[in-house]
Amino acid sequence: MRTARVVSAAGLAIALSLSTVAAAGTAQAVSVNYVALGDSYSSGVGAGSYTSESGSCYRSTNAYPYLWKNAHSTTSFTDVACSGAVTDDVLNNQVSALNSATTLVSITIGGNDAGFASTMQTCVLDDESACLSAVSAGQAYATNTLPGKLDQLYSTIHSKAPNAHVVVLGYPHLYQIGGSCIFGIGDTKRAAINSAADTLDGVIAKRAANAGFTFEDVRSRFTTHEICGSGTTWLNSTTWPIYESYHPKAAGQSGGYYPAFSAGV
Secondary structure, eight states: OHHHHHHHHHHHHHHHHHHHHHHHHHHHHTOOEEEEOOSHHHHTTTSOOBOGGGGGGOOBTTSHHHHHHHHSOOSEEEEOOOTTOOHHHIIIIIGGGOOTTOOEEEEOOSTTTTTHHHHHHHHHHSOHHHHHHHHHHHHHHHHHTHHHHHHHHHHHHHHHOTTOEEEEEOOOOSBOTTOSOOSSSOHHHHHHHHHHHHHHHHHHHHHHHHHTOEEEOOTTTTTTOSBTOSSOOOBOOSOSSGGGTTSBOHHHIIIIIHHHHHHHO
16 A cells, blocks of 8 residues: 555656646747837838837837737737838848847838839829839849848848747738729839739748748738728828828738738747
């Protein structure tokens, strides 16, 4: 009987030890240190509710990084995404937020490198020929120069945060072609701008895959919700303040980018 009690006590001790190890493993597994990098599509320009500390970076509490952080038990959350950022800005000003404890990273980048703002200005204010030329120049940059920029950036992200899962998000089509718009630029310009998004997303997807990162394509999620779309519009057209033009509204962040990022996580 005494032997049985000794065996039983030993079994209980082993079970308790295993339970302790399992609990420690679970606690470690749910530790999420999330850093949001990128440009205006990640900072949330166009979505309103900008944080006072972010200044001209226009980080919005309606943007997908904040929405994801609020819906999950993150151990830490750092948002350094900034309006107007190009790949060099992320390298010089944002990746310092990463470290070996970082477990999750999100990023949109590349649109400003390819001249998104100036191309939109040209297409809205100038004639069709000037618009198509600007789009073509942006596509050439995206095809020929941007891959090297992304490779350098993605390599640095991996070096700074070797234990992180990195989710790279693309850009939506801005327009539904043949949609409901009566005024504004014509469908030839709109189709050219959408084709620029296709080129950009294709380049970003390939470089992200080569880096071992997860790419999430938002184009299908924005279908019918583009400018001129048949559904509720998730993107600002020309608006005031002008810097919010051609960026996702709060509904575009919650209905498009947030579920895309969640799927990638």
